[in-house]
Amino acid sequence: MHKFKHFDFFFMGRRTRNILLTLTLYATLLFTTSNAQDKTPLFVFGDSLYDGGMTLYNGVEGAGAEFWPYGMTYFKRPAGRYSDGRVIPDFLAQYVGLPFLRPYLQPGLEDFTQGINFASASACVLVETRPGTINLARQMYYFNQMFHRLKLQVGEFEANKIISKAVYLFNIGGNDLFSLFETNRGGFPLSPFLKGDYVNQILGNLTNHIYTIYSQGGRKFAFQNVGPIGCMPSMKSMLHYDGSCLEEPLELARMYNAEFAALANRLQYRLPGFKYTIYDFHTSLHIRVLNGNRFGFKESETACCGSGPFNGGFTCQKEGHSFSICSNPADYLWFDAGHTTDRANEQFASEFWLGGPNVVAPCNLQTFLAMS
Numbered sequence: 624m625h626k627f628k629h630f631d632f633f634f635m636g637r638r639t640r641n642i643l644l645t646l647t648l649y650a651t652l653l654f655t656t657s658n659a660q661d662k663t664p665l666f667v668f669g670d671s672l673y674d675g676g677m678t679l680y681n682g683v684e685g686a687g688a689e690f691w692p693y694g695m696t697y698f699k700r701p702a703g704r705y706s707d708g709r710v711i712p713d714f715l716a717q718y719v720g721l722p723f724l725r726p727y728l729q730p731g732l733e734d735f736t737q738g739i740n741f742a743s744a745s746a747c748v749l750v751e752t753r754p755g756t757i758n759l760a761r762q763m764y765y766f767n768q769m770f771h772r773l774k775l776q777v778g779e780f781e782a783n784k785i786i787s788k789a790v791y792l793f794n795i796g797g798n799d800l801f802s803l804f805e806t807n808r809g810g811f812p813l814s815p816f817l818k819g820d821y822v823n824q825i826l827g828n829l830t831n832h833i834y835t836i837y838s839q840g841g842r843k844f845a846f847q848n849v850g851p852i853g854c855m856p857s858m859k860s861m862l863h864y865d866g867s868c869l870e871e872p873l874e875l876a877r878m879y880n881a882e883f884a885a886l887a888n889r890l891q892y893r894l895p896g897f898k899y900t901i902y903d904f905h906t907s908l909h910i911r912v913l914n915g916n917r918f919g920f921k922e923s924e925t926a927c928c929g930s931g932p933f934n935g936g937f938t939c940q941k942e943g944h945s946f947s948i949c950s951n952p953a954d955y956l957w958f959d960a961g962h963t964t965d966r967a968n969e970q971f972a973s974e975f976w977l978g979g980p981n982v983v984a985p986c987n988l989q990t991f992l993a994m995s
Contacts, residue, residue, distance in 0.1 A: 671688075856924070857937060941980040
C-alpha cells in the first residue's frame with residue numbers, strides 16, 4: 624500500500640512552480656490538438672468541490688451558486704460553481720482536451736461520449752446524512768440512466784468501449800465527516816468507536832457504488848481524498864475556534880483517508896483490471912492554509928466572501944443576509960466558507976495532473992490516462 628510523503632515539493636520556489644504550470648499548459652496543448660477519438664472521457668462524481676452546475680437543476684431555489692458573486696472572476700456571471708471561477712474538474716477536462724463537462728441534469732443533453740459531471744453540492748455517501756440532496760446513490764442512478772442513453776446514442780458495442788476507456792473521478796465523503804461535527808457540537812472529543820464505526824459505514828457504502836461502476840465495465844478510478852475539514856472557515860466559525868485548524872476534524876479526515884487508501888489498494892487486488900490513483904488533496908490544502916504566502920496567497924484562513932469569524936458563514940448568496948466580498952479573489956485561498964478560489968483550484972488540478980508520487984499516487988492523472 625502506498626504512502627504519501629510531502630516534503631520539498633510544497634516549499635519549492637515560485638519560479639519552479641511557474642515551470643510546473645508551463646509544463647501543465649504544454650501537456651494541455653498536446654492533448655487538445657489530438658484527435659477527438661483519442662481523448663479519454665471523464666465521468667465526475669462528488670460534492671460542491673466538483674459541482675459544475677448540477678445543483679442548478681435540483682429544484683431547490685438558491686442551492687446552485689446561482690447568484691453573484693459566484694463565478695465573478697472567470698465566468699463573469701454565476702455558473703453553478705461554488706467558486707469565483709472554475710472548479711478542479713474544469714481544469715482537468717481542459718488538460719485532457721475536453722470541453723467543460725456539463726452537468727447531467729442540464730436540459731437538452733444528447734452526447735455523453737466525452738463524459739458528464741454528476742457531482743452536486745451537499746452530496747454525501749450516506750443517504751441519511753443530508754436528505755433531499757443529489758447524494759452519491761442518486762448520482763449512481765443517474766449514471767446507470769446515462770449508460771442506457773449512451774447505448775441508444777452510439778450502440779451497445781461502442782458504449783461499452785467508452786465506459787471501459789473512461790476515467791471515473793471522485794471527490795466525496797467530506798460532507799459526511801463534516802456532518803458528524805454539526806450534530807456533536809458540544810460532545811467533544813468524539814469516541815474512537817463512534818469515529819471508527821462511522822468511517823466504516825461511509826467506506827462500505829462507497830465500495831458498493833464503486834462496484835456499480837465496475838460491474839458496468841468501468842476500470843479506471845481517480846480519487847481526490849478528503850480535505851482538512853478542520854481548516855475550513857465554516858468549521859472554525861461553527862465551533863467557535865480562533866486558530867488555524869481544529870485538530871479533531873483534521874484527525875478524523877486523516878483516519879478516513881488512510882482507511883480509504885487501504886480500501887482502494889485491496890480493491891485493486893480483488894477486482895481484475897481495477898486501477899486507481901489518489902490525489903492527496905488533504906495535505907495540499909492544509910499546507911496552503913499554514914503557508915499561503917509560499918503559494919501566492921495573501922490570505923489563507925479568512926474567506927474572500929462571507930460573514931462572521933473567518934467569513935465562515937455561508938451567506939454569499941442568501942437573500943436577507945449581509946456579507947463582505949474581497950476585491951481580488953486571487954489573493955485568497957478560500958472563496959467562501961467551504962470552497963477554494965479559482966486560483967487555488969488551478970494549483971490543485973495542476974498537482975493532480977502532473978504531480979509526483981509525493982502528491983498523487985501511485986501515479987499522476989496524465990500518466991494514469993495513458994495506461995491501458
